[in-house]
Amino acid sequence: MTTPVYENFINGHFLKNQTGDTFAVKNPATDEVIYHVEIADEFIQNAAIESAKQGFAAWSAMTPIERSRILLKAVAILRDRNDELAKVEVLDTGKPWQEAECVDVETGADVIEYFAGLAPAQVGQQQMVGNDFYYTRKEPLGICAGIGAWNYPLQIACWKSGPALAAGNAVIFKPSEETPLGAIKLAEIFIEAGVPAGVFNVVQGASEVGQWLTANPNIEKVSFTGEVGTGKKVMASAAGSLKDVTMELGGKSPLLVFDDADVSQAVSAAMLGNFYTQGEICTNCTRIYVHKNVYQQFIDELKTRTEQNIIAGDPMDPEVNLGALISKKHQELVLGYIDKGIQEGATLLTGGKALSPVSAPNGYFVEPTVFVDCKDDMTIVKEEIFGPVMSVLVFDDEDDVIQRANDTHLGLAAGVFTKDIQRAHRVIHQLQAGICWINSYGNSPAEMPVGGYKQSGIGRENGIETLDHYTQTKSIYVGMSNIESPF
Ligand code: NDP
Numbered sequence: 001m002t003t004p005v006y007e008n009f010i011n012g013h014f015l016k017n018q019t020g021d022t023f024a025v026k027n028p029a030t031d032e033v034i035y036h037v038e039i040a041d042e043f044i045q046n047a048a049i050e051s052a053k054q055g056f057a058a059w060s061a062m063t064p065i066e067r068s069r070i071l072l073k074a075v076a077i078l079r080d081r082n083d084e085l086a087k088v089e090v091l092d093t094g095k096p097w098q099e100a101e102c103v104d105v106e107t108g109a110d111v112i113e114y115f116a117g118l119a120p121a122q123v124g125q126q127q128m129v130g131n132d133f134y135y136t137r138k139e140p141l142g143i144c145a146g147i148g149a150w151n152y153p154l155q156i157a158c159w160k161s162g163p164a165l166a167a168g169n170a171v172i173f174k175p176s177e178e179t180p181l182g183a184i185k186l187a188e189i190f191i192e193a194g195v196p197a198g199v200f201n202v203v204q205g206a207s208e209v210g211q212w213l214t215a216n217p218n219i220e221k222v223s224f225t226g227e228v229g230t231g232k233k234v235m236a237s238a239a240g241s242l243k244d245v246t247m248e249l250g251g252k253s254p255l256l257v258f259d260d261a262d263v264s265q266a267v268s269a270a271m272l273g274n275f276y277t278q279g280e281i282c283t284n285c286t287r288i289y290v291h292k293n294v295y296q297q298f299i300d301e302l303k304t305r306t307e308q309n310i311i312a313g314d315p316m317d318p319e320v321n322l323g324a325l326i327s328k329k330h331q332e333l334v335l336g337y338i339d340k341g342i343q344e345g346a347t348l349l350t351g352g353k354a355l356s357p358v359s360a361p362n363g364y365f366v367e368p369t370v371f372v373d374c375k376d377d378m379t380i381v382k383e384e385i386f387g388p389v390m391s392v393l394v395f396d397d398e399d400d401v402i403q404r405a406n407d408t409h410l411g412l413a414a415g416v417f418t419k420d421i422q423r424a425h426r427v428i429h430q431l432q433a434g435i436c437w438i439n440s441y442g443n444s445p446a447e448m449p450v451g452g453y454k455q456s457g458i459g460r461e462n463g464i465e466t467l468d469h470y471t472q473t474k475s476i477y478v479g480m481s482n483i484e485s486p487f
Contacts, residue, residue, distance in 0.1 A: 004035045006180065008044045008204055009187040011051035012197025018043040023177055023206070028094030028324040029315050029363035037180045040203035040212075048172050048201045049218050052143040055198025056170035060140050064120040064168070071116035071166060074193035078109040078158075078186075085185055087316070089154055092179040094324030094363065095277050096315045107444070108158030108186075111462060114446035115166035118467055122167070131480045138471040140168035141220040141244065145213040147234065148175045149225045150326050151280040151386075154182030159461050160223045161186065161200055167470035169221075170199050174213060177206045178326050210234070217241040221470070224248065225282075227384075228410070228455050235458075246459035246469060248282070249452055250384040251412025254405035255285035255441065256395075256427060259293035261417035262439075266290075267301045269415060269441035270390060275310060275368045276442065278323050279334075279388035283413035283435055283442065283450075286389070287374075287381055289405060292396045299349060299372050299392060306350050310368050314359035324363035325387055331364035334387030338369055341380040346371040346391065376404055384410070398427065406432045411453030415441045434460075 005022060007014040022036040040048065059067065078085065086100035095104075124136035146160035153175050164171050175183040183202045190200045203209055207230075214222050214237035221244040224234045231249045238245050255273060257266040273285035290298045315323040325331045331354065338352050351369030356362075366387055374381050374391040381391045395401035405414065414433035418424050424438045434452045437443070444450055449463030459469050 006037045008040050009202040010047045017041045027091050029360045031362040037204045039205040040209050051198040052170040058196040059199045060168040068116040070194040075109045075113045077189045088181050090315050096320045096323045108155040110446040111159050112162040115162040119166035134477045137474045143219050144169045144221040145219045146173040147210050147224045150176035150178040153179035157183040157186045163466045163470045172201045174203050214238050247457045249457045251456050252410045253285050253413035254287045255415040257290045258418035259291040260419045266417040273441045274390040275388050288392045289395045289401050295394050306368050313357040324365050334366050337385045341371050344378045347373045402430045409455045412456035
């Protein structure tokens, strides 16, 4: 059976490359090749830049309210096609349908809608200075590059294009080569909604294509989502032409469960924050610090619910709530971390092995895995695993646990469970993380800025401030009286 071949999406349509080079994309739940994608060669790269230049000229000349109307049409199409797009995401990522059907497309559409609404409200300032005055204009940056990870491909493409396009920029987006289709679908939807050709282009390929984007002098900004190590390379390369950067990177986030917490609620948060999207979420609370007075109760309930309530299998089955990891290589990496946890003396409470569910026997599944009695210096406690692997640690002192939670170069997210309102805020204010939850975990509405402290990132996505990251301020001084000159 022949599989489809997708070309790069440039200037409003698919464009064939000249080398003929392609790569294969597999369904992680079946290990089967589902389609091929053409790699963006030099011809495509040059075409993408020319296309984005033309797209930028047309798009930035429109008023914010005209852009807003068009983007809102794209939002309506995204929502109409929810199920078709969710299926694309399930087949590309291996995540459960029951998640993609209500989260991936919806949260992407929400963000475009949010920024489409905000853009016409963005204003400059004016101020009198003596008889003269100045005013400022918020102008778009030009061509922005978006580089995405594979865990939420369509959502990431929406989160990057939403503010960029609302502010009047053009975008060249490179999805991960594991999950290239969602961004293509978004490009088609933008065209259908009336976004001019060239405003949103999709180039395909692995790190070489990403490197070309980060080094290209025609590109003003790079918004990157991926690993910390890759983020450093992207930033170094972007520095060559002094590009603006937004970095959404990895995490090793702590969740603190105090002895006055609702323990069942805390277990729910811990499971959501480790097993949702089979653990492939950057904000996951992979270090769970539980107060010694409720430690046993917490791990007893955690074990029971993990063993009874998780259903792995064909991700398209609506009953399935644990999908396949993105690739065989990633499955091996996650299993390697589990072996390391055992070697370093953590106690395996449950899970720990690869899974071969009857409905998806060839998929890259890993059992939901919980380690208890973990120590702060264990590899599984220190490094991001990006799979369904939770580490539980015990604590008995508030100041001590804050210090332990902060003892990492990462700072993406953090959470606290306690019924003491003063403690909740006191503790969360001391945690070094950009995205925090009290008696909750993982929600990320379009209105709320998200991004990391320390090496987890630079800049923010979502929320009002993000629009500023896609504009630059032009100051204009207006002379109202004769110039005083010594010449
Ligand atoms: P990677 O860093 O491996 O890749 C991210 C993207 O960068 C991919 O499109 C990749 O291409 C591309 N890339 C790789 N090398 C370069 C380079 N030198 N220059 C430019 N681009 C390059 O991340 P993963 O895809 O493995 O994603 C998982 C990581 O993403 C985790 O660390 C996770 O925490 C983080 N993440 C962070 C989020 C946040 O908002 N903070 C959200 C989601 C994930 P290709 O893969 O095609 O080779």
